[in-house]
Amino acid sequence: MFSRRFEMAQQNKSFSKSHHKLGRSNSSFSKEAGISKRRHESRSRRPGISADTESSYADNSISAIVTLVIGQEQRIFAAHENVLRLSPFFQAVLQNQMMDSQNKKISLPDEEPEIFSSVLxxxxxxxxxxxxxxxxxxxxxxxxxxxxxxRPESTIYHQGVDGELLKDTVIYCAAEKYGLEELKRVALRKQGLQSGIQASTILASARYAYANTPDTDSKLRAHYLALIIRSRSTFKRSGTMQLEMFNGGSQLFFDLFVALCNHVDDISSASNTPRTPRSGRPF
Incomplete structure (x- = not known):
């Protein structure tokens, strides 16, 4: 049943456009990211889950099946209740809602089926x-x-956004919503490992990250600030960047301004620091 569900999910792949690659200064989105050909080594335990919890959820045969209706197209997914309860979000939903034990259903109309498939x-x-x-x-x-x-798709179309978003960024934000800290760490590590991403997609994804993470988030937001600074020569020529900054409406660009000031200060401080010759004698 699990395999059939993911076969259905694969049929809903996002549409892909040809991308123009960023400049060489953007090492995060370059070919040098080094895609490996090795097979994935299977894990004996899901990350972030204790051995006791793992054993308690090992036997799915005794767990109820929950039907999940996802997105505006009402795509149908099915998952074991004990697996969903690994998420604090679903733990609360399953506890608070009065559900027939034989007919449990959760509707998430604002979620993207492709993203929810990755969460499952x-x-x-x-x-x-x-x-x-x-x-x-x-x-x-x-x-x-x-x-x-x-070739895995690096972007998806999102119903609430005009254009494409980076898939790993949307998954990170979904993990924030569902309380899955380890999934956030996995998605964060995957940021920037894809190549050929347009500047407009990066900016749209950065704006989405700001809109769907708390102000206390210091990881995904910092990733985008550092990425834009590293790729400043590309973004300086980008009409999309100029339009984004003109329209404003996001904390992103003030944070970017502060980050750029800090970056310039660091460079200035390093250049003004007296260098000691190898002999140990001052200049």
Whole structure:
């Protein structure tokens, strides 16, 4: 049943457009990200879950099935109740709603089916496609592409946004909503490992991240600030960036201004610091 559900989810792949690659200064979105060909090593335990909790949820055969109606198209998903309860969000929903034990249903009309499919995949498998692997030789995180002739989509169309968004950013925000801290860490590591992303998509995703994370978020927001600074030569030429800043309406651009000021101050401070010659004698 689980496999059938994900076969259905795969039929709803996001449409892809051809992307223009960012400049070489954007190392996060370059070919040098190093996509690995190694197969994903299966985990014996889902990340962030204790051994006791893992064993208590191991036998899904005794767990009720919950039907989930997702998105405006009302796509149907099914999941074991004990798996959904790993999320504080669903734990509260299942406790507070009066549900028939034989006919449990949750409706999430504002969720994207493709994103929810990845959330469910994480709850069952500890990761979502494409898998995240660690390259020990390069000491870097990479995306697994062991499945030949299968290029994972890096962006999705979102019903509430005009244009494309980076999939990993939307998953991070969904993990924030569902209280899945480990999924947030996985999605954060995957940010920037895809290549060929348009500047307009990055800006739209940054705005989405600000709109769907609390002001206390210091990780995903910081990722976008650092990314824009690293790629400043590209964004300086971007008419999209000029239009975004003109329209405003987001905390993003004030944070970006502060980050750029700090960046300039760091460079200025480093250039003004007296250098001591190797002999140890002052200039």
């Amino acid at each position: 995949e994480y709850l069952y498998k500890g990761d979502y496609y494409p898998r995240l692997i660690h390259n020990k030789k390069r000491n870097s995180w990479e995306l697994d592409q062991s499945v030949e002739d299968s």
